[in-house]
Every structure is written in C-alpha cells, then in structure tokens.
Amino acid sequence: MKTKRLQMAATGLALALAAAMPVFAHPSEDDPATAHFLANEAILVTAGETRILFDPLFSVSYGYPLVAPDVRAAIMAGTPPFDGVDAVFVSHVHGDHFDAEAVNAYLAAHPDVILVGPWQARLDMQAADGWDAAFEARIHALPFIASPQDLVLAADGVEDAIRVETVHIPHAGGAGRAGIQNMAHRVTLNGEATVMHMGDATTDSAIYDTHSDHFAARRSQHAFPPYWLIGEWGGDTTRDRLNADHVTGIHLGNAHPAWIAQSDEDFFTQAGEERGIHRHE
Ligand SMILES: [Zn+2]
Numbered sequence: 001m002k003t004k005r006l007q008m009a010a011t012g013l014a015l016a017l018a019a020a021m022p023v024f025a026h027p028s029e030d031d032p033a034t035a036h037f038l039a040n041e042a043i044l045v046t047a048g049e050t051r052i053l054f055d056p057l058f059s060v061s062y063g064y065p066l067v068a069p070d071v072r073a074a075i076m077a078g079t080p081p082f083d084g085v086d087a088v089f090v091s092h093v094h095g096d097h098f099d100a101e102a103v104n105a106y107l108a109a110h111p112d113v114i115l116v117g118p119w120q121a122r123l124d125m126q127a128a129d130g131w132d133a134a135f136e137a138r139i140h141a142l143p144f145i146a147s148p149q150d151l152v153l154a155a156d157g158v159e160d161a162i163r164v165e166t167v168h169i170p171h172a173g174g175a176g177r178a179g180i181q182n183m184a185h186r187v188t189l190n191g192e193a194t195v196m197h198m199g200d201a202t203t204d205s206a207i208y209d210t211h212s213d214h215f216a217a218r219r220s221q222h223a224f225p226p227y228w229l230i231g232e233w234g235g236d237t238t239r240d241r242l243n244a245d246h247v248t249g250i251h252l253g254n255a256h257p258a259w260i261a262q263s264d265e266d267f268f269t270q271a272g273e274e275r276g277i278h279r280h281e
C-alpha cells in the first residue's frame with residue numbers, strides 16, 4: 001500500500017512538473033532532432049515541437065523521384081508527422097523543388113505556417129492559382145543579392161525558435177543557370193540543432209571561398225548538399241567547406257551514378273529514411 005501511495009505521489013509530481021513546463025519541447029536524448037527524407041531534396045526536420053520542411057511541394061520529376069502521393073496528401077492535410085509545421089523553406093523555383101500553385105494551396109490550408117524562399121518564389125506564387133494577398137504577411141521573400149541574409153522566426157510561442165542564415169549559392173550548371181536564385185538555408189531550431197539545405201548548389205569552390213565568413217560563422221550539425229558536391233569534392237572537403245559535422249547527399253535521381261554505390265559517404269536514397277541531428281561533443 002505504502003509503495004502504491006508513493007507511486008501515486010510521484011505520478012502527481014510528474015504531472016505537476018509537466019504542467020509547469022513550457023508548451024514547446026526541446027530535443028532531448030529521447031526525442032532528438034531528426035531529418036526525415038521525403039524525396040529528391042524534400043526533407044522534414046523536427047526538433048521537439050519545432051518542425052520545418054525543405055522543398056516539400058514539387059510536381060515535376062525531371063528523372064528524380066516525386067514525393068509519394070500519400071506523403072504529399074499528408075503534408076497538405078497536416079497529418080502526423082506534418083502536423084505543427086512552423087515554416088517551409090524553398091531553395092529555388094525549379095519544378096523538381098517547387099510548385100507555386102501547391103505552395104499557395106498549402107499556405108491557404110495552414111494559416112500559421114511561414115514561408116522562406118527566394119524572391120522568385122513569391123513572384124511565381126503571385127502568378128499562380130490560389131494566390132492570396134494575405135499570404136504576404138507570412139512570406140519572407142529573400143532578395144536576389146549576394147550577401148547573406150538572416151531571419152529570426154517565432155514558433156510555438158518561442159520568439160527565436162528558428163534562426164535562419166541564408167546565402168545565395170549559384171545553381172549548378174554554370175552561366176546558363178545564373179538567372180535562377182538558388183538559396184542555401186542554414187537553419188537553427190530551438191538554438192540546438194543546426195541544419196543546412198542548399199538546393200542545387202554549384203561545385204564552383206570560388207563561390208564558397210567568397211562566402212567563407214558565412215560558413216565559418218556557425219557550425220552545422222548536419223548539411224544536406226546535393227550529392228554532386230560530395231562527388232566532386234569528397235566528403236572531408238565537403239564537411240570542411242560547409243563547416244558541418246555530418247553531410248548526407250540528396251537529389252539522387254531514379255538512376256544513381258555508379259560511384260554512389262562505392263562511396264563511404266552518406267546519401268538519402270529511399271523515401272522514409274531518417275537521420276538523427278547529432279551535435280559533436
Ligand atoms: Zn534546380
């Protein structure tokens with residue numbers, strides 16, 4: 001009886017503590033920050049109650065896997081694990097990363113979600129079906145400039161839950177793609193988990209030298225570069241240049257380059273794969 005009573009008292013204490021805790025939850029050993037791979041460059045990153053999506057809504061394959069229809073439906077409906085998404089990040093407006101009409105529909109269905117993306121994304125959204133001028137208040141349309149741009153976003157009642165440091169890194173493919181505003185987003189969730197998503201960034205190392213201060217300014221626990229950076233530079237140089245503890249290559253097509261299978265480096269190849277976002281001690 002006595003043991004039972006003690007247990008009940010302990011349970012009561014736990015409940016009281018739970019009630020006193022803030023409404024958000026930091027990532028912990030039990031619930032670490034996690035990246036969930038959806039397809040191509042579409043990734044959900046969760047850190048406690050803070051949830052962000054990179055390049056989630058696109059409709060053109062160009063030989064790359066699309067997000068599975070049931071996953072796309074869950075994103076649009078906001079069913080787990082896509083409930084409570086705080087912000088959507090767009091790298092650039094190519095069809096294998098971004099569908100303006102789908103993003104309009106998503107913002108309409110999720111009136112608390114913030115959109116961060118290139119200025120070109122808002123232009124496309126304004127021209128697409130489903131545009132609503134009321135979205136303006138929730139869109140951070142980043143100007144097409146070379147210098148890094150910082151944002152601080154509130155989420156789940158925490159004023160600085162999401163810290164964004166974005167820099168324009170030209171699209172791979174040289175001068176023919178120079179008109180595309182490709183943005184590399186470095187995002188810190190809850191001050192604890194920093195991830196980097198780079199869109200279709202170029203392998204031209206001179207660009208990264210130009211922005212060495214930006215990359216040095218904060219270490220990422222995990223960067224998700226397009227696989228061709230790892231192929232061109234190797235894993236160690238990629239980690240050094242991006243200032244990242246871990247890298248996982250993304251944007252693999254339906255047919256992988258042969259070297260991928262021989263590589264010791266990490267890649268997202270199957271929808272549903274996850275990686276813990278771990279800090280190096
Ligand atoms: Zn592209």
Ligand SMILES: [Zn+2]
Pocket residue numbers: 094096097200251
């Ligand atoms: Zn692409």
